[in-house]
Amino acid sequence: MITAAQMRAARALLGIDQRALAELSGVSLPTIQRMEASEGNVRGVVDTLMKVIEAFDRAGIELIGDNAASSGGGRGVRYKQSKPPNGSSR
Numbered sequence: 001m002i003t004a005a006q007m008r009a010a011r012a013l014l015g016i017d018q019r020a021l022a023e024l025s026g027v028s029l030p031t032i033q034r035m036e037a038s039e040g041n042v043r044g045v046v047d048t049l050m051k052v053i054e055a056f057d058r059a060g061i062e063l064i065g066d067n068a069a070s071s072g073g074g075r076g077v078r079y080k081q082s083k084p085p086n087g088s089s090r
Contacts, residue, residue: 001041001042001065002041002042002049002052002053002063003040003041003042004035004036004037004038004039004040004042006063007021007032007035007036007042007052008036010056010061010063013061014056014059014061018032018033018036021052021055024055024058024059025051025052025054025055026051026055027048027051027052031044031048032052035052
C-alpha cells in the first residue's frame with residue numbers, strides 16, 4: 001500500500017515533479033495526478049501502483065508502512081503515530 005501523502009513526500013525527497021515521476025514509472029501524468037489527489041491509501045490497478053513503488057525503490061526511496069520497521073540505514077521521516085483520519089490531534 002502507498003498513500004497519496006507518501007507519494008508527495010517521496011517526490012519531495014527526490015526533488016522531482018509529477019511529470020518526472022510519470023516518466024520514471026511509465027505511468028501517465030494524469031494517473032499520477034489522480035493518485036496524489038486521493039485521500040488515504042491510493043487505489044488503482046495493482047500493476048500501476050507497483051510501477052510507481054518500483055520507480056521510488058530504484059530512486060532510493062523506502063516506503064514505510066504503519067508500524068513497520070525501516071530496513072534501510074538512510075535518513076527519513078515518518079509520523080510518530082498514525083495520523084487521525086480527521087486531522088485532529090489525539
